[in-house]
Every structure is written in C-alpha cells, then in structure tokens.
Amino acid sequence: MLTIWGRKNSSNVMPVLWTADELGLTYDHKMVGGSFGGINTDTFKAMNPNMRVPVLQDGDFTLYESNAIVRHLARAHGQGSLLPDNLKEQAHADQWLDWHKTTLTGPMIDLFWRTVRCEPDQRNPDLIAQAKVATEKALALLDAHLAGRSFMVMDRLTIADIPLGTLIYRYYNIQVDHQDFKNIKAWYARLQDRPAYRKNVMIPFGTTLAEWDKLERSLV
Numbered sequence: 001m002l003t004i005w006g007r008k009n010s011s012n013v014m015p016v017l018w019t020a021d022e023l024g025l026t027y028d029h030k031m032v033g034g035s036f037g038g039i040n041t042d043t044f045k046a047m048n049p050n051m052r053v054p055v056l057q058d059g060d061f062t063l064y065e066s067n068a069i070v071r072h073l074a075r076a077h078g079q080g081s082l083l084p085d086n087l088k089e090q091a092h093a094d095q096w097l098d099w100h101k102t103t104l105t106g107p108m109i110d111l112f113w114r115t116v117r118c119e120p121d122q123r124n125p126d127l128i129a130q131a132k133v134a135t136e137k138a139l140a141l142l143d144a145h146l147a148g149r150s151f152m153v154m155d156r157l158t159i160a161d162i163p164l165g166t167l168i169y170r171y172y173n174i175q176v177d178h179q180d181f182k183n184i185k186a187w188y189a190r191l192q193d194r195p196a197y198r199k200n201v202m203i204p205f206g207t208t209l210a211e212w213d214k215l216e217r218s219l220v
C-alpha cells in the first residue's frame with residue numbers, strides 16, 4: 001500500500017496527490033506539516049532528513065522531493081499515459097519539471113508568501129511588485145510555449161502539466177492584477193475540467209495569513 005505524507009494545501013504535496021488520483025492509485029494519506037505538525041520527529045526525519053513534505057512510502061521504499069515522486073509514480077504506473085512513451089517527449093516532460101523547480105517556483109512562492117502568507121499591515125509593496133514581475137516574466141515564456149498546444153508536451157495531460165498546473169491555480173487566486181496570458185488561461189480551463197485537479201489543487205487558501213491558518217485547520 002502506498003502512503004503519501006503531507007498536508008493537502010502544500011503546493012508540493014498537491015502534484016503528488018493529483019498524480020496518484022490521475023493514475024487511479026489507492027493510497028493512504030497522512031496530513032503532516034504546517035499546523036498538523038509531525039515532521040519534526042525522529043520517525044519523519046528517518047524518511048526525509050530535510051523535514052519537508054511530501055514523502056512517498058511504498059513498503060520499505062521511501063522517496064522525497066515532489067517532482068521525483070511524480071516521475072516515479074508515472075514511471076511505475078503511467079507508462080503511455082502520464083509518462084510519454086516516446087523518449088524525446090519524456091525528455092521534454094523532464095525539461096518542464098526542472099523548469100518548474102528552477103525558474104517558476106522561486107518567484108511564484110515569493111509572491112505567495114509576500115501576499116497570502118503575510119498579514120496586510122506587514123506587506124511590502126515594492127517586494128510584492130518585484131516578485132510579481134519575476135513571476136510574470138517566467139509565465140510569459142510558459143504562455144508562449146502553450147500557443148497552439150492543448151497541454152505542455154503532448155495533446156493530453158502528462159507529468160509536465162502537473163507541478164506547473166498546481167502553481168497556476170496559486171497565481172490566479174492571489175489577490176493581484178493578473179496579466180492576460182491567453183494560452184495559459186485556456187490550458188488552466190482544460191485542467192479545471194479534470195476531477196483530480198479540482199479535488200487536489202483547487203483548495204481555497206484565503207487572502208491573509210489568518211485566513212490561510214483557518215482554512216488549513218479546516219482541512220481533513
């Protein structure tokens with residue numbers, strides 16, 4: 001039996017839960033991290049010495065790093081579906097998973113923490129503006145890539161769409177002006193047609209730290 005560890009409002013846990021549900025896997029889910037605690041224990045540290053979620057357990061096999069888990073689940077259960085069969089398409093999917101971590105995640109999470117995870121009277125408008133410019137610079141590249149495409153690397157959902165699609169929900173639900181990225185919007189609409197996306201990614205996070213905390217505590 002697979003076990004997925006990590007609170008479901010984490011943008012790193014969401015891609016793992018979304019992948020598992022797209023693949024129709026059965027798993028046990030443990031809500032740890034954030035206000036749920038449970039990651040600062042010897043047992044958790046033995047699974048992930050970084051003390052971060054998500055973690056996947058499959059019998060005596062343990063894996064951390066969200067994109068590594070997404071890749072592993074797709075290789076194990078999604079050959080020809082979430083994992084492209086063709087080596088070049090697989091390489092492009094890998095390219096976008098790495099781009100998600102190295103290029104989009106930093107500015108996007110910076111924007112998120114400087115707005116939603118910060119009380120309004122503590123917010124720094126200059127730093128928010130900087131984070132927004134950096135996020136939208138990366139998103140402009142994503143928007144150009146999506147021109148004429150339904151999904152990131154194929155005409156169907158693959159692992160390349162999953163971590164990026166998770167951050168796109170964050171972008172559109174932070175209270176800032178949003179640039180008119182037409183191709184991203186069309187792709188985001190296609191993602192929202194998927195039950196596994198609605199279930200695992202479209203989780204309200206509020207507009208302030210207090211709302212975030214309250215919503216987190218209401219999760220089950």
Ligand SMILES: N[C@@H](CCC(=O)N[C@@H](CS)C(=O)NCC(=O)O)C(=O)O
Nearest residue numbers: 010011012033034052053054065066
């Ligand atoms: N590179 C790691 C980052 C993991 C990470 O930073 N997880 C955050 C949640 S998004 C975490 O565990 N924070 C501590 C907590 O939730 O208590 C991954 O992609 O899995």
